[in-house]
Amino acid sequence: MNHMLEFVCFVLVYFTTKTMSTTNITQFFPQIQGNLTLVTWAHAVNNQSYLKSVLADDNVMMIEADISIGKITNSDAEIPIMTHPPAKTSDLSLEDFLKQVDESNLNANNTEKTVKGVKLDFKSIEAFIASVTYIENASKKNFPLWINADILSGPGRAVIKPVNSTQFLSIAKIHFPDIVLSLGWTTMNVSGGYTNDNVKAIIEVINLNKITNIITFPVRASLTAHSSQQMKMLLEEFRNSTLTIWSSPGDTVDIEGLRNVIFDIGVDRIFVDVPDDLKEKLHLDKPVNSRTTLTKEVQC
Numbered sequence: 071m072n073h074m075l076e077f078v079c080f081v082l083v084y085f086t087t088k089t090m091s092t093t094n095i096t097q098f099f100p101q102i103q104g105n106l107t108l109v110t111w112a113h114a115v116n117n118q119s120y121l122k123s124v125l126a127d128d129n130v131m132m133i134e135a136d137i138s139i140g141k142i143t144n145s146d147a148e149i150p151i152m153t154h155p156p157a158k159t160s161d162l163s164l165e166d167f168l169k170q171v172d173e174s175n176l177n178a179n180n181t182e183k184t185v186k187g188v189k190l191d192f193k194s195i196e197a198f199i200a201s202v203t204y205i206e207n208a209s210k211k212n213f214p215l216w217i218n219a220d221i222l223s224g225p226g227r228a229v230i231k232p233v234n235s236t237q238f239l240s241i242a243k244i245h246f247p248d249i250v251l252s253l254g255w256t257t258m259n260v261s262g263g264y265t266n267d268n269v270k271a272i273i274e275v276i277n278l279n280k281i282t283n284i285i286t287f288p289v290r291a292s293l294t295a296h297s298s299q300q301m302k303m304l305l306e307e308f309r310n311s312t313l314t315i316w317s318s319p320g321d322t323v324d325i326e327g328l329r330n331v332i333f334d335i336g337v338d339r340i341f342v343d344v345p346d347d348l349k350e351k352l353h354l355d356k357p358v359n360s361r362t363t364l365t366k367e368v369q370c
Contacts, residue, residue: 098187098214099131104338106312107354111343113316116152118161125174128184132214133171134343136191137164137201150201155193155230164190164201168208175213187214189252195234202245209249217242218252218288221275224268225293226258239279247283252314254288259321263296264289269304276308284310291317291344295327298334305339314341317348325351333358 095102095109102108112124115135124130140151140158150164168188175185190205192198198219208215220228221235232255242251253276255268276285285308294301294315305311313335317323329352332340337357342349 224255228256295324
């Protein structure tokens with residue numbers, strides 16, 4: 071009987087840990103009460119000093135960082151490092167980045183500090199392939215972990231080319247079936263929004279590769295403000311998916327249009343990772359009256 075009880079306890083602990091490590095944000099951060107716009111972000115955490123300050127900041131829940139192939143300062147080896155192109159050097163490797171996040175989270179679990187989740191933004195398929203082992207190790211830890219890549223060309227003529235979609239998705243499917251995939255388009259700050267063709271193309275590539283992961287779609291604020299129907303089409307296709315709205319400094323954003331999209335779709339399906347001044351202008355604490363219910367609790 072005691073052995074049976076021990077087995078039941080093991081199963082409960084195992085699946086509880088698995089659920090948490092596969093990044094159900096609403097469970098990991100219960101204080102947001104299902105409102106994904108309340109998740110707070112640190113963006114482009116690509117060097118040692120910034121990482122240290124972010125890990126000590128209880129106002130940050132999710133850390134976004136960029137990964138490229140390059141060299142650590144005073145080293146000749148080319149490895150996955152934390153940097154955004156065109157930079158090719160950094161004082162922080164992906165391996166050390168993930169170790170420091172894990173150590174900080176272990177300490178936070180023993181105190182009242184805020185545990186951090188991570189979104190890794192890959193700028194090339196080479197960087198992603200070289201990072202598989204590090205991601206596999208991190209995925210066993212008890213914190214939210216997303217992997218992001220722009221896998222298709224979107225509005226505008228972006229300088230950065232998309233990451234090879236077939237390679238990225240096939241590797242993710244094999245090695246990371248339980249990790250949230252953040253799948254987007256390369257874009258420029260242009261007039262207009264995402265087109266039906268943009269949405270159909272990403273739907274096609276995801277379905278073609280038979281992806282079953284939970285997905286969040288990173289979408290540019292300036293474009294999303296004019297893409298209400300396209301965003302609904304996307305979320306209707308993948309019922310357990312979300313949007314992650316982002317913005318670059320200097321982007322021209324239709325504030326009212328973006329507010330309408332957010333509240334029409336619902337704050338339970340949209341993360342907002344934008345500069346503080348833009349987020350303040352959105353007044354997300356003052357919802358509009360109408361919204362479209364897209365149903366189903368998401369597990370990001």
